[in-house]
Amino acid sequence: MHELSIAMSIVEMAQDEALQRGVQVNAVHLKLGALSGVVKEALLSSYEMACEDTPLRGSRLVIEEVPVVIFCPKCRARRPLSSVQLFCCGECGTPTSEVVQGKELEVVALEIQ
Amino acid sequence: MSPEPRLVEVRKNVLKQNDLVARALRTRFRAAGVFVVSLVSSPGSGKTAFLEKTLTLLRPRYRVAALVGDLATENDAARLARSQAPVKQIITGTLCHLEAAMVQHAVEEEAWDLSQLDFLFIENVGNLVCPSSYDLGEDLRVVLLSVTEGEDKPLKYPTIFNSADVAIVTKSDLAEAVEFDWEATRRNIQAVRPGMRVFQLSAKTGEGVEEYLGFLAERLAESRTLAVV
Numbered sequence: 001m002h003e004l005s006i007a008m009s010i011v012e013m014a015q016d017e018a019l020q021r022g023v024q025v026n027a028v029h030l031k032l033g034a035l036s037g038v039v040k041e042a043l044l045s046s047y048e049m050a051c052e053d054t055p056l057r058g059s060r061l062v063i064e065e066v067p068v069v070i071f072c073p074k075c076r077a078r079r080p081l082s083s084v085q086l087f088c089c090g091e092c093g094t095p096t097s098e099v100v101q102g103k104e105l106e107v108v109a110l111e112i113q
Numbered sequence: 114m115s116p117e118p119r120l121v122e123v124r125k126n127v128l129k130q131n132d133l134v135a136r137a138l139r140t141r142f143r144a145a146g147v148f149v150v151s152l153v154s155s156p157g158s159g160k161t162a163f164l165e166k167t168l169t170l171l172r173p174r175y176r177v178a179a180l181v182g183d184l185a186t187e188n189d190a191a192r193l194a195r196s197q198a199p200v201k202q203i204i205t206g207t208l209c210h211l212e213a214a215m216v217q218h219a220v221e222e223e224a225w226d227l228s229q230l231d232f233l234f235i236e237n238v239g240n241l242v243c244p245s246s247y248d249l250g251e252d253l254r255v256v257l258l259s260v261t262e263g264e265d266k267p268l269k270y271p272t273i274f275n276s277a278d279v280a281i282v283t284k285s286d287l288a289e290a291v292e293f294d295w296e297a298t299r300r301n302i303q304a305v306r307p308g309m310r311v312f313q314l315s316a317k318t319g320e321g322v323e324e325y326l327g328f329l330a331e332r333l334a335e336s337r338t339l340a341v342v
Contacts, residue, residue: 010127110121
């Protein structure tokens, strides 16, 4: 359960931005890859905890889940991965380890006031 | 009256701080010519026994050291010290994984001369979930799986298996007793990480260990050749 320390980093990051811009943060928008190693539900409840006693108290964490996309060496194309239990091209079945999307853990925007 | 809410773009990797420290560590390790191997697995898969065997067998031929992470106790460091290699325990307290800053801190605290080392091993906290997100500046991430854990472990924890470079199936001496299915295990590992090299071995009997050590020696030589070019 490392979601709390991740949530604390997110709050800290948002707080720094808010301070620099002299604004109040209503929501933090986050991209979360299916291979980031972070669980959405755990992160949401950790975020609430991490916001306590900070100026971000009461703010929302808006999570955009990012699916895994792999690169198929045979088709020479990006393909969505249908299951993280089977890393292969959905079209031709070629196994591949080349992940081009799905590891994101990124604050993309702040809703400010 | 407060202004209307609006959206401002930020684009910041949450683990940026860790990644920066990891990158600095990697540069430092490369410059010193030390090959860094990290070990991840669930608790009880035999990481420490495996590392003790690795250190003991490598020590006559190479200069080795190890960092070992645990929530509490220095038991593992004491055990690994029997190999006569320099060992430093990192106690993480309540943290379920190692972070790059802890590795950096431990290396600095011990004041090891990294250029006097061939291999540095980092044993992560026993956990197949959290360590996957944190780069430690290692050259090689090894995931361990013991025959007593079941063949479907890679399917249950695809993220960490996918983040690793090499898989090691340990406790092969117990395989028969637990009717371990090697084929199913290999298939499951290849499903979540196609092309991953798999070693099967027993730290207790030594079966298969030399093949793995040979692989490490090759990788060390390769990394040094690259560093020269």
